[in-house]
Amino acid sequence: MGILAHPEEMTVSEATQRGVAGLVAEAERGTDVVVTRHRRPVAAVVAYQRLEELSQAAEDLRDFALVLARQAVDSGNRTSLDAVLQAYGHTRDSLADMPDE
Template structure:
């Protein structure tokens, strides 16, 4: 739908279409510039984006995992801590 058509339709009309489940793409000079979607659809898209981000992280970790593991105490020591020193830390530090 062109910007001109969207303007003629009015905000109330665009919102009614979106609430009814119709996703609208608004174009300017035949190029998409905006979309009008319902809040349910937006939440769906946000969840999909989050899932894809998680999937990308899992795939990256699987592709780069060499199987080497370090014991927790060695990692803590490398950062100058022990299990006891962590237990003594204030939660806000």
């Protein structure tokens, strides 16, 4: 199954005949529409709710990929904040004394 579940395909000419209102009605009924030009997909019309679902799925996949990447390279060693601050010549107090920009 692709991102769009059983989309209806139509040419640009067919989409023009159906009009924006017709394409929107299809999307509201849950039908994904793929518009083609010279047999190549050039646009898709989907319900806004479906677009939000796809966007959330993409965000979840990015988060999952980040977790997997971090897990793959994690040595288990940890460095405390104080050790990092010391390496850069700071302390928690010296950071607190810095002016806000």
